[in-house]
Each structure stands twice: as C-alpha cells, then as structure tokens.
Amino acid sequence: MSEPGELPPPVLDEVSPGIYSYVQPDGTWFINNCGFVVGPDQVFVVDATSTEARTKALIAAIRSVTDLPIATLLNTHHHGDHTHGNYLFEGVTIVAHRLCREVMMQAGAIADYSATFPGVNWGDLRFAPPSLTFDGSLDVHVGDLTVQLHDVGHVAHTEGDVVAWVPDRQVLFSGDLVFHGGTPFGLFGSVQGTIEAMERLESYGAEILIPGHGPACSGDAVQAAYDDQRDYFRFVQASAQAGIAAGRNPLEQARETDLGRFGAWTDSERLVGNLHVAYREAGHNDGFDVVAAIGDMIKFNGGNMPRCLA
Ligand SMILES: [Zn+2]
Numbered sequence: 281m282s283e284p285g286e287l288p289p290p291v292l293d294e295v296s297p298g299i300y301s302y303v304q305p306d307g308t309w310f311i312n313n314c315g316f317v318v319g320p321d322q323v324f325v326v327d328a329t330s331t332e333a334r335t336k337a338l339i340a341a342i343r344s345v346t347d348l349p350i351a352t353l354l355n356t357h358h359h360g361d362h363t364h365g366n367y368l369f370e371g372v373t374i375v376a377h378r379l380c381r382e383v384m385m386q387a388g389a390i391a392d393y394s395a396t397f398p399g400v401n402w403g404d405l406r407f408a409p410p411s412l413t414f415d416g417s418l419d420v421h422v423g424d425l426t427v428q429l430h431d432v433g434h435v436a437h438t439e440g441d442v443v444a445w446v447p448d449r450q451v452l453f454s455g456d457l458v459f460h461g462g463t464p465f466g467l468f469g470s471v472q473g474t475i476e477a478m479e480r481l482e483s484y485g486a487e488i489l490i491p492g493h494g495p496a497c498s499g500d501a502v503q504a505a506y507d508d509q510r511d512y513f514r515f516v517q518a519s520a521q522a523g524i525a526a527g528r529n530p531l532e533q534a535r536e537t538d539l540g541r542f543g544a545w546t547d548s549e550r551l552v553g554n555l556h557v558a559y560r561e562a563g564h565n566d567g568f569d570v571v572a573a574i575g576d577m578i579k580f581n582g583g584n585m586p587r588c589l590a
Contacts, residue, residue, distance in 0.1 A: 286589075287304075287305050287306055287311070287589055288305045288306075289305075290302055290303060290304045290305070290334075290337060290338070290341065291303045291305070292341045292344070292345075293496065295451060295488050295490070295496065295498075296446070296449040296450075296451050296488065297449075298317060298318045298319070298425070299315070299316075299317050299318075299425075299446060299449055299451050300315055300316050300317075300318070300341075300342075300345065301313065301315045301490045301496045302314040302315055302316070302338055302341055303490070303494075303495060303496055304329070304334065306546065306589070307459070307460070307461060307462050307493035307494040307495075307546065308462060308493075308546045308547050308587065308588070308589060309361075309397065309547060309586050309587065309588040309589075309590065310330040310331075310360065310361040310397070310400070310588055310590035311330070311334075311361065311493065311589065311590050312327060312329060312330065312359075312361040312362055312456075312492055312493055313327070313490055313491060313492060313493060313494075313496070314326055314327045314328070314329060314338050315327075315444075315453050315490050316342055316350075317422045317425060317427055317446070318345060318346045318348065318422075319348075319422035319423030319424075319425065320423040321348060321349075321423070322348055322349055322350070322351035322352075322422065323342060323346060323348050323349065323350045323351065323422075324350075324351065324352045324353075324354070324420055324422045324427055325342065325350055325352065325353045325354065325369070325372075326353075326354050326356065326444050326453045326490075327353075327354065327355060327356055327362040327363075327453075327455070327492075328353065328355070328362060328363055328364060328365030328366050328368070328369065329361060329362075329364065329365045330360055330361040330364050330365070330400075330402070330590045331364065331365070331400065331401060331402050331403050331405075331590055332365065332368070332402065332403020332404055332405060333401065333403055334365065334590065335364070335365025335368045336365075336368060338365070339368060339369075350369060350372050351372065351373065352372065352373045352374075352375055352420055353366065353369045353372050353373070353374045353375070354374075354375050354376065354420075354429060354442065354444055354453075355374060355375070355376040355380055355410055355442075356376075356441065356442050356443070356444070356453065356454075356455025356456065356492065357376075357377070357380055357437060357438040357440055357441050357442065357455055357456060358376070358380045358381075358383045358384050358438060358440060359438065359456065359468070360390065360391060360393070361590070362455070362456075362492070363384065363408075364390060364402070364405050365405075366408035366409070366410075367405070367406040367407070367408035369408075373411055373412050374408065374409070374410040374411050374412065375410060375411075375412040375413070375414070375418065375420075375429065376410035376412075376413055376440065376442065377413060377414065377415070377431050377440035377441065377442045378413040378414060378415050378440065379438075379439040379440035380410060380413070380438070380439075380440030380442070381409050381410045381413045381440075382440070383438070383439065383440065384407075384409045384410070385409055388407070389407050390405045390406070390407050396574070396585055396586075397585060397586070397588040397590070398585065399588075400588055400590050402590075414429070414431075415431065416430075416431060416433075417429060417430050417431070424448075425446060425448060425449070426446070426447065426448070427444050427445070427446050428444070428445045428446070428447065429442050429443070429444055429445075430442065430443050430445060430480075432457070432473075432476075432477045432480050433480075434470070434473050434476065434477075435469050435470040435473045436457055436469055436470060436473040436474045436476070436477040437455065437456040437457050437465070437466065437468070437469045437474055437477075437492075438456075438468050438469045439469065441455055441456070441457055441469075441477070442455065443455060443457065443481070443484075445484050445486070447484075449487075449488075450484075450485065450486055450487035450488060451486065451487070451488045451490070452481065452484055452486035452488070452489050452490070452502075453490045454481060454489060454490070454491050454492060455492045456491075456492035456493065457474065457477050457478075457481060457492070457509070458481070458489065458491035458492060458494075458505050458506065458509055459491060459492065459493045459494055459509070459545075460489075460491040460493065460494030460495055460496075460497060460505050460508075461494040461495060461545060461546070462493050462494050462545050462546040462547055463512070463542065463545045463546060463547045463548050463550040463551070463554075464509050464512055464513060464550070464554070465547070465550045465553065465554065466513065466516075466553070466554050466557045466558075467550070467553035467554065467556065467557060467570060467573055467574075468570070469557075470557065470561065471513045471516055471517060471554060471557045471558045471561055472513075472517070472561050474509060474513055475509075475510050475513050475514065478506045478507075478509055478510045481506055482503070482506055486502050487499065487502070488502070489501075489502040489505060491505060512542050512545075513554070513558075515540075515542065516551065516554045516555060516558050517558050517561075517562075519533060519534075519537045519551075519555060519558070520533065520555055520558035520559050520562055520564075521562065522536075523536070523555065523559070524559065524562060524564045530552060530555035530556045530559050530565070530573070530576060531552055531576040531579055531580060533555055534551050534552040534555055534576075534580050535580065537551060537555075539551065547586065547587075549577045549578075549580050549581045549586055550577070551580070552573065552576045552577045552579075552580045553573045553574065553576075553577055556568060556572075556573035556576070557573075
C-alpha cells in the first residue's frame with residue numbers, strides 16, 4: 281500500500297485539440313481529476329484540487345501549455361477535493377451550481393479534516409466560494425468551442441452536481457458522478473439519484489470521459505464506466521434490502537456483504553456510507569446522520585481512518 285509522496289505524478293493529456301485532462305493517481309480520497317480548455321484568448325478550467333500543493337501543481341501544468349489568462353473555473357460540486365484550491369485562482373470567475381455555492385456558504389469555511397485525515401499537508405487553504413451560479417444549463421464560450429455546463433436536475437453525487445460537455449469534441453467531464461476504478465461515494469447525495477444520473481450521462485454519447493476520480497477513458501470504456509456506477513449502486517441497494525429484511529444495521533450489513541468484483545476497487549469502506557444512504561432511501565434510516573455514517577466507515581476499517589494520500 282502506498283504512503284503519501286509515493287504516488288505517481290499527475291498526468292496531463294491533450295485528449296482533443298486544446299482540451300486537456302489532468303488525472304491524479306490513484307484517484308482515492310481527496311485525489312481528484314481536473315481539466316482545462318485552452319481557447320484563443322483565455323483558459324477554462326474544470327475543478328481545483330484538495331491541497332495547496334496539488335492545486336499549485338495543476339496551475340503549473342496549465343502554465344506548461346499556455347500563458348493565456350485563466351478566465352473561468354468550474355466547480356463540478358462542493359466537495360473539498362474539487363474546491364479547496366479555488367483561492368489560488370485569483371481574479372478568476374468561479375462558476376458552480378446554485379446549490380453547490382449554498383452548501384459551501386452554509387459551511388462558511390474550509391472544513392477541518394485534520395482529525396479524520398491526519399498526515400495530509402493541506403497547505404494554507406483559504407475559503408473561496410463560487411462567484412457565479414446557475415440552475416439548469418450554462419454555456420461557456422471558449423473561442424469557437426462551446427462548453428455546456430449542465431446540472432442533472434436532482435440530487436445525485438451531491439445536491440449541486442454539474443457536468444461539462446463539449447459537444448463539438450464529444451468530451452465529457454463528469455465530476456464525481458463517475459468514479460473510475462474506485463468505489464463510488466453517495467453519502468453526501470443519493471444512491472438512487474446517482475443511478476438515474478447515468479441515463480443523463482449516456483444521453484451525451486461521449487467519446488471521451490474525464491471522470492472525477494480515476495483514469496480518463498474513451499470509446500466502449502465510457503459506457504462501461506457508467507455501467508459500473510449503476511451496477512455498484514444497485515448492488516448496494518440489494519444489499520440494503522437484504523440487511524433490512526434481516527434486521528441488521530448498515531454497519532452489520534456491510535460486514536455481511538461480499539463485495540465480489542467491487543472489492544477490487546479502492547476505498548471499499550465507502551460501502552458503509554453508501555448503505556446508510558440506501559437504507560434511508562428505502563425508508564429504514566430515520567436517524568440518518570453523516571457523522572455517524574463516517575464513524576461506521578471507520579469501525580468497518582477496524583478503527584482506522586480512511587487511507588488518504590492527498
Ligand atoms: Zn465528490
């Protein structure tokens with residue numbers, strides 16, 4: 281198992297002329313993907329990262345390609361791995377879903393994760409919420425290219441998920457609606473809503489997918505990535521039904537569950553949080569509480585905090 285500093289460096293790839301993916305191995309807790317689109321006079325960026333150092337490395341990667349000003353930064357959703365580094369994009373318009381900003385403003389500050397994820401060097405993080413918000417759709421024009429920002433119309437990974445779709449190039453930035461090779465995480469959203477969001481993603485017919493975590497992919501692997509999300513969350517729902525029928529709580533049910541092929545994915549303790557949500561959505565978790573669910577994930581991990589190498 282790797283330790284902080286042992287991960288391979290991020291990979292910058294021009295997936296289509298002027299469109300770049302920035303994939304951070306190994307895609308586990310707080311190690312997300314970003315991307316950017318370089319136009320004739322400005323740059324559009326998809327997501328910041330979790331730490332000061334990682335976001336500075338992202339900006340350096342952009343600067344390795346272009347000196348043009350960064351005009352716009354999209355937050356695909358409010359989670360810290362996608363937004364902590366916002367403040368390093370000085371003078372940049374930060375756009376997000378209205379509910380993404382609302383959640384961040386309710387928090388009012390960067391969350392202190394030092395207890396849950398000890399050992400991470402977050403850097404000198406400063407709170408920087410989005411400045412431009414929308415519901416539904418918003419087009420960003422980067423030269424001749426249109427980047428369409430779309431919400432999914434319901435709670436999925438979070439209440440304010442946005443994807444960035446470039447129809448002329450068939451490129452989709454899905455945010456955390458897709459974890460590729462890692463365990464999907466629905467604790468801050470909806471298991472059923474994420475399943476339903478896959479239909480929306482499929483409707484774009486993307487040739488190239490940059491997921492929120494894990495490797496980018498193209499061709500048939502795009503559909504396979506959507507199928508994996510759906511299959512996993514349906515598996516979680518079936519496990520929840522079995523647990524409810526047997527009178528087990530989510531933690532007990534997680535311990536009874538054989539993950540099968542999903543057990544090869546990283547961050548498998550997310551099963552516990554996902555079960556908490558699936559129980560709630562089945563009408564069997566009146567006392568649903570995110571903090572308690574995270575506590576159960578730690579218990580499931582034998583008392584260890586989730587492994588975080590950010
Ligand atoms: Zn997320």
